[in-house]
Amino acid sequence: MSDKPLQRALGTTYRAEMSCGDLGKAIRQAATGPTPGEHTLREARVMQASLTAVGKEIEQQQEPTIAQELRTPVAAALADYAQDTGEILNAVNDAYIDHEDDGAWQDGKTVRMSAPLDELIDVLRALSQSPDAYADLRAAHVRQCAVGLAAVPSRAAGPTYTAPGRNCAAGLGYYDGIAEDIPDSQSKQWRSDVLQRLRNSMGTPPAYSTDPAQHITASWQRDAVRQVKVGGSGFLTDDSTRILDIWATARGDDLDARKLDALQEDMGSDACSRAEETTKQLACTREPSKCP
Template sequence: MPRRPLPRNRHSYLLTLTATACAAVAGIGAWLFLGHDDESGGCEDLLQDERIQEALGDSRTTGMNCSELGSVLREVTVGSLPGQHSLRQAQAMKDVLLAVDDEVTKAGGRLDPGMRVPLAESLADYASDTGVMLGMGRADHVVRSSASEPAWEDEEGVHMAVPRAALLRTVRAVSEEPKAFVVLRLAATRHAAEELAAVERDATGAELAAPPARTAHTLGALDAVAKDVRENLGGGRTAEWEREVFQGLTKRIPEPSSYDEDPVNHLVVSWRRALLTKGAEGSRTLLERQSADMVDVWSRALGLDGKVRRSLRHDTLNSSSAARGNAGRELD
């Protein structure tokens, strides 16, 4: 006996139900692959935090989503000139980091996706401070890292400091977004180049050896962050994260200059071009070798002899590996 056709209204209902189910499955897939805005509970708690409200000041509004909050916080923490801040801006950055760390800790290490890139951009503008905190440390930054100690100014400019563990947790949470990690890595790369370029050509002893060690410790800590992100993403998401990081680090590389003309540009561009030449397949190894590779370019530009160059590279690789291990254990 032939089957009777479905009534029109029932047929429409089944089509609608099927489409809805497909959309739900697709939505779940996107949620699992990309994350979702509610994975850390949104930003309501941050908006209620007194430190965030103090940082926002006159910019404070209600009902902002996480992306809007991140954008406004970037505006109140970053100055008009790169790397230069008022005491109020630096204090706002410190308060934001302390509040975000509390939120990240409560959320099991996660930060709402809308906050990741703008917070990374704010942190990138404080590369001289974050480089010290993630790297070998300095007395002023250690002593002034507690919540009760305000931002300060010295002959080098305005600074802020938070506990290293708090900064490391926040950088880890931010870096789950590959674009945010690229922002932080490029800022650390430029700061490393500035540290190396400041060394006099006739430097010897500690004056020659200390800057490579400092940069190795900072970049090694970021290597640990990248490793922790990769291990926790798992599967295809890890490959996608690495691919996006590589693309970000090798995108729009400027023309190179000579070391004498622009040493910072020379060091940064030389490393980025080497990364591009090796391709995405070798990007993980090149990231973990970055400080040593930059020191190679730098020591050749200074005209150091082969024995000194090899010694500097060896020491830099050891420093980077030690820093990566130490930061990795802190993130466990």
């Protein structure tokens, strides 16, 4: 990628003769720091510039693809921005929309990174040519889901109760749409490799009382590996239900069954609509003349 803004963001790390593999390593090192999920402005600007550079390549090719050597390191860097990508995908936080052209900004003591939604969808699809990258990115999103659900207070009502689940489902829907976009000739092996990646990285869920977010995340990973089949339609599309059930079971008696059923229905609808939106966006990328 010979993108000038990315070259400037990387600074002296960038070299004209870099291979794709070396460029990917440079992006990962420059975009992430010592503490997972925490970034400096410079790191966030590198990540945003990388998304823009990949997005430009995709626009020129009219196909969401990226060099094989770039997929793993760029995905690893982007997974570290799961809080930001989750906000972009659920499109609820206006600050991310307001700043999508700025890329990175300081929000109090926190550095945030934004990008246009259509660009992010294209980049996620390109990175997901690698099943390992897809598995890692989806798992990173689920970790953010778990953090949000774990923070719901006892006896919560209204948006405090529903927003974490619905935001989670919205993001999952985009990942569902990306999985459905994998060509049929590759799909079975790709899905098998995704599940193998999740299997290789899973651990034993801690008690909910000890670490609620990690309990949800690890339980989801364990259950997905055990329950999901590679054949047929709807690969991982029941994740919203799976995650909500894990959360509700761990929480116990303070959840109202009727409210839980309603939330599950809303989450399923949110995921389905975002999967459809992904299909439309990827079709638009491939045939811009047919875009609305």
